[in-house]
Structure formats: structure tokens, C-alpha cells
Amino acid sequence: MIYKLKRRKKYRLSFMIISMLIFIIPLVTYGMATDISSHWAETVISQWIGKGLAKGYPDGTFRPENPITRAEFMALVNNAFQFSEEVDIAFIDVAEDDWYFKTIKKAKAAGYIQGFPDGTIKPNNKITRQEVAVIIARLKELDTNEGGASSFKDVDAIDHWSKGYIGAVTISGYMSGYPDGTFSPQKHITRGEALYALNNVIDSGVVALSEEHLLNAVAKQDFLGITYIHVELAEVAKASVVRANDMDLTYDEGDGKWKGTTLGLNVGDVVEIFITAEGAEVTRQVMVKNMTD
Secondary structure, three states, X not given: OOOOOOOOOEEEOOOOOOOOOOOOOOOOOOOOXXXXXXXXXXXXXXXXXXXXXXXXXXXXXXXXXXXXXXXXXXXXXXXXHOOOOOOOOOOOOOOOOOOOHHHHHHHHHHOOOOOOOOOOOOOOOEOEHHHHHHHHHHXXXXXXXXXXXXXXXXXXXXXXXXXXXXXXXXXXXOOOOOOOOOOOOOOEOEHHHHHHXXXXXXXXXXXXXXXXXXXXXXXXXXXXXXXXXXXEEXXXXXXXXXXXXXXXXXXXXXXXXXXXXXXXXXXXXXXXXXEEEOOEEEEEEXXXXXXXX
């Protein structure tokens, strides 16, 4: 395993968004969003905006806690996966002059949406977390795993058609529950959550590092003043990781260690980890399953 760092006194952690996922909803980019400070997804959102990969609203906001519609989410997916093939559609609530007409044709061709028994696709409905879980599982061709959803306190609120998909995406690390132990399947997913979930999917698909390499990379990092934990990463193995969205983390050549604020973590916390190995950088979101001293 080779780690490359420039020879300087200090190095500030930077997060490389490897995917090129662009919001193609009819919004306009106006510099850095004014409403994402201290938001849990601030790191991802700010860097995407800074790189011109994500778009906010004309008033300078991103509105990370706002919901996203089914059509808007499909637009994100199509762009992220570069889906271009189209098929004919006959959904009774989609017209040829709708902005999302081609978006839905591409989504249907890609096979990750099917529509409802009444012949609708409900493009303007706000998309729920369980609906997103189904789409992600189909995109990644995951095997359903109902047992993976059984640990959530609100498992009884999960519709039967999505339970296996929720189990699959949470065990694989693409989505996670909340600190209170719930998944909130009926909750409308927010713009911040949608961006983060798709970022997990894209990063895991394009980074030229195996899970073994990722785990080795984490295990060999040397931190000072950082709380170590153990997590289960995609059912592969356990690795020591640290939440790396602390922007005060720096690397000191004299000590040869990363320095930053001690981060207290608990079982059930969602953790963003930063990994550098063999010239590649990637962020992953995982949930703390167990802890050790």
C-alpha cells in the first residue's frame, strides 16, 4: 500500500468527489450555498457546488432539508449513470411537453422504475426513503435482504415491497438509518440525503480500489487525538475509521500524524470516512455497528 503526501509542513484534508453527478433540475448555480453551514452533508454539498457539480437556487440557497420529487431524483440518477437510451412510455400522468418526459423514458429504459398499477408514475410526488432504497438496490443489482431491515425500530412501518431492498442498501452502506434506530421509510428523502446516498453509490462504483484495499488503507492511517471505532463495512470485514468531515484535521510532518478534534461516536452513528490509497481518494458513509477500546 502506497500513501503519497506532498512534502509540506501541514496538509489539509481535501475530499475528492470522483463521480460527476450533476443536478439537471431547472435551477441555477449562484456560488456557495448560504444555508448549508453546520449541515451534516455540508462537506459533500459545498464541494459539489464549488466544483460546479451541484446546483442551488437563484437566491443562493441549496435547501438541503427540502424534499425532492420522483422526477427530479430520476434526473439525478440518469445523469449520474449517464443513461441515454430511451423507450416508449404510456404513463397517463406524463405528457410529451413535460420537462421530465425524456427523463422518465430513460429511467424506464434503464429498468429502475416501473410505475404504479393505476398506470401512473407520479413524477411530481415527493420521493420517499423506501422508494429511493428500491431504486438504489435495482441500480446496484443487490440481492434483497429482509433481515437487514429487521434491526430498525420502525421495521413495522416498512412496506413489504421495500423491506428486502432497504435491508440490502443499508447492509451495503449506500443508505443508513437515523441515530434513534429508525429508518423512516415513509419520510420524504431530503435533497441532502438524496445527494449523499447517490454519492455513495457513484463513489463505490468508480473508485479503482477493492474493499480489501480500502480496509487496509484505513487500518494503516495513524491519527492523534481522534476517536477510533470499528464498523462493519459492506459485510466484508472490520476496519478502524474516523469521521473525516472535521475540516480542522491537518497532517503534521513533524509528528507524522493527523491532528484534530476528538470525535465521540456511538453505536448507530452515521460516520463519514476519508480514505487515501494508491493515489486515489474517496469518502464513504457507514453506520457504527460496534465499538472497541
